[in-house]
Amino acid sequence: MKYLFYIGSFLSCFAPAVAQEQVEDDGLGEIVGVFQRLPDTAADDSITVLATGQRGPIDRTGQSISIVTADELAQVQGPDITRVLERLPGVTSARSGPLGSQTSLFVRGANSEQLLVLIDGVRMADQAAPSGGFDLGTLLPAGIGKIELLRGSNSVVWGSDAMGGVLAVESDTRAGPRVNLEYGAHGTLVASAGGRVGDGGSWLALNGGYTRSDGISAKALGSEADPFRQWQGSASGRLALGGDLALVASTRYADSTIDFDGYPAPAYVFADTPEYQTTRQASGRAGLDYAGSTLRLAGGIAVSDTRRAYFDPTYGAAPNFTTAGRSLRADLTGQADLSDGLALDFGADSEWTRYSTTFDAQQNARLTSGHALLSWNRDALSLSGGVRLDDHDRFGSHWTFGANGAVRLGGGWRLRAAWGQGFKAPTLSQLYGYGANPLLRPEESESIDAGIERGDRNAPLHLALTLFRRDSRDLIGYTFPNGYFNTARARAEGIELEGGAHVSDRFTVRAAYSYVEATNRVTGTDLARRPRHAVSLSADWRAPLANLALGIDLRMVSDSFDDPANFQRIDGHALMALRASLPLGDHFELYGRVENVTDARYETAAGYGTYGRSAYAGVRLTW
Template sequence: MKYLFLLGCCCLSSAPALARDAAVDDEPGEQVILHHPPRDTYITVVATGQEEPLVRSGQSISVVARDEIEAVQGPDLTRVLERLPGVTTARSGGLGSQTSLFVRGANSQQLLVTVDGVRMADVAAPSGGFDLGTLLTGSIGKLELLRGSNSVAWGSDAMGGVLAVTTRVPGGLTGSLEYGAHDSLTAAASAGTGGDGYSLAVSGGYTRTDGISAYAAGTEPDGFRQWHGTVQGGAELTSGLWLRAVGRYADSTVDFDGYPAPSYSFADTSEYQTTRQGSGRIGLEYTGKGLKLAGGIALSDTRRAYFDPTYAATPNFETAGRSWRADLKGRADLSDEFVLDFGADSEWTRFSTTYDARQDARLSSGHVLLGYHGDGVHLTGGVRLDDHDRFGSHWTFGANGAVELAEGLRLRASFGEGFKAPTLYQLYGYGGNVALRPETSTAFDAGIELGDRGGYRHFAVTLFRRDSRNLIDYVSPGGYFNTARARAEGVEAELTGELTEGLRGYASYSYTRSVNRQTGKDLARRPRHAFSTGVDWTTPLADLKLGADLRVLSGSFDDAGNFTRLDGFALVTVRASLPVTEQVELFGRIENLGNKQYQTVAGYGTYGRSAYAGLRARW
């Protein structure tokens, strides 16, 4: 779709004069990045696993703060992520349904997702990936997305990138309530306190909706319900030594449609799935002169049950996956310019299903990264060794650099290798193969960037390519094998900034060509063109805020053989918010204003025009 390319180029090249920064505190005492942060305070952890100013990394990283999440509105995380370049999503139905996130064309399971530093992969799932449909925005304080392979710092699963989610740490009490289309209700609250030597924050939320039919031609709505809670705290045991702990629990139920008798074709059914996710970490952190150390133990547990009430009230299939992880990481300042990041970890995973006995695996790793940070020059390189008790050892290399050409203007480039260990299901489940090798990737990108996303002004253009090998597929009727090779290459462009005082805009465009190198076919559900743009205006009328977003995707294919075509589409959302008092704000939005009919997964329904309204408060 050539018009998309032209539209993206026009919008991204028309950079107007950008006004001064107008940063204000988002929330008294809340530890989130401001909407217009100074460049030297924009911090990320996805580059090296340690807190790092964004300008010191040569990798392609986007950071989204809490105030932008609130401006987008609603519990659906994909609406926030789709603002970023290189990101597309696919969902099998309404809110809460199976949701895949494709970063630069990589498979969804090749994206590592962490919440408060805890890895969130479902080790009992066939692909081992995390279902983004179970992660809602209510408790999120910040998002960081690294695009590109980065297994040196993060190990297995980081072939396509890393999504790091940080929960909110408010300095008081906050709450929000929203109601809208399809009898949808979302409530969220958070509270936090802290002082010399201690901190404590809790958050929770509840979401329910009657939903839409997962089967696009169906009439029976498929609903979703979830409640979730998080807690995080810390206590200073002695000078420089802290005890830290985080925890998260989510309980979800989602209806879906299946293939009922006698035709066994896709149709309305009364089937549903329950998911219980628990995760947490406890550890010690030490900060001394020129040295930081952190060590701890983390747990992630996911249990799913599938029900078909037409046959029985008990589950007809269940899965259970659990991982324990012990880790130690540190940073040593070798001199004013050189820094050494290092770490070691060991992970024990196990899974079982109704039809598969319990199986276990162990993966131990160690890595080191050496960084040079001089006057306007930043270079980092490192190596990682992973040892799996089934497929043996694997080395991973990576390097990146950034050079500041002028104030705020820098060239950056990165090279990274990625790998993903076979999942326990692929090794021991139905069709399992213990001879599988890990999936691997080699990726590089290069670009030029002005400023930072969310700052005074920001403009970035990046070229990228990733080659993947030993991709694991299920080959009927034999089972899982290393069969495929793939390549994803393209360009990303992004522009954000203040158009005039009180009026801020953004635009992002991505061209991504993702193909199976053995067949020459496009990878499924990977549109080549993706364009997002929008504006936010704070009016002179009682600080009323108005916003609008446009999301445009080109067509793609739903299957590996490229037989089923998914048409392109354009969606418009309008938003508004009005402060009633200093503590209370009303907000509302209309999604899919044009009531467009579209699909991101063939045969599965999507929302038409939908309106929502609510209020949020903070004390």
């Protein structure tokens, strides 16, 4: 089979590192609680919040979790966050045109709307979108300090939307001012700045950025470029109130404008048009944290607001369609150390959502939830199991269960396994909008995965093998003229291989391979835009002379289909990028990259344009 080449490419990267491996313990030392709150100074590249909602070591969970650091974001370079996320196993993406266009992220074959996205702990789903998802096209790397991705269903901790996984983004709170300026192909300008004042118990971090690009045509082979612009800023802080109590708060605002192509009269076929869309996202959270010796509590109120407007200058300056979605959430979570390695994580929350559009009057819904997760941790064994109850004012109550475990074998190796259930509540648009069905039930999923892993992806040597399966049922689909119904069933199963090695002090390699078979169990067809094979390879070398850093990235995906019926094929492709950076003193760095080095012609969504060979250069200043 030709795709055996993918696996061979993966394995060949790590033969030298494994042969020279010196067995060492990559653990974090003795930890009394299962996932006790750790100080902010703990090694953040091996600490996760996604397992239980509390900060804890990644090797104490049986779930599949990957962490991307701020250093890796800077190393990869550029405003396209999918170039970083596709380094992770089980992840593919599709974008409808240039930078800033509608972007979907598929985790182990799950729909993009079945991925819960959190930014600084705030749920970012667009309540006015038909499927209620978050558009990854509006998320740029500027100002991001850390990304975590959990693959698999985990609604016990995270509730609705966590069917395929959870993506958690944290703002950059590193000390010291930072400035970045980049310019390159298609008139692309990226400028960002950030920094933090204060230390220890009280601090304030600010980040801001501006990105613009003349773009390319959203329509493949189109003649009219579709530009993109975004202003964004964020702030987060902590104020120690004395004792073990602190006030915490964060906020984010992003204002984006993207041109797109449409279906103009009289032919009504996809063509260049002057249409454009504006998106304004505002979110924030404020609350109190209590960190006692055996009890930790966090309570607060969070809000997320997304407003979109669609314009067609052909018919005047006023928008021809607008949407507004908002969620308000009050939550209380905690963790109690019980005895002898036993801990209880718990939480309760209420979420009020609302939406309106040009054609739909404002509608509201409320979802109230409570969960408990019992964990037991000993020297070589960690076990967790939990339950959640959600009560929706439209469809009623829904129970969710989950469990996971990890066995540490020594030398940094561990066996892990996880079983979890997920669900997604019907969106307000599906319940009240065009084609609405007030009798809709929540979508449900059940996933299981098991694997063996050494270290984590930020350790000196990381190797991982994972087998997984996820079954989804009562998926909501739309048929004209009948509207929305719970009709579909889907299955995604496959294998993930991942590795990384510091082969020497100056040479590092990473690789990830995924086989994901995602199918519609009613029709037997592949789910749209889900390539079965995906490989990511990268290598970085720092020269002895002047600390010049050179890097290469290779991304390969197999064929997929653009439509549910599998009539329209999307050819597989391979993309290569070359990177370089040169420090000039302690505070100044030059960098640059060339994307799509071979100038490959490809698509991730049929009929939509993609970038050819493109070069960019920039400078970074740090103090």
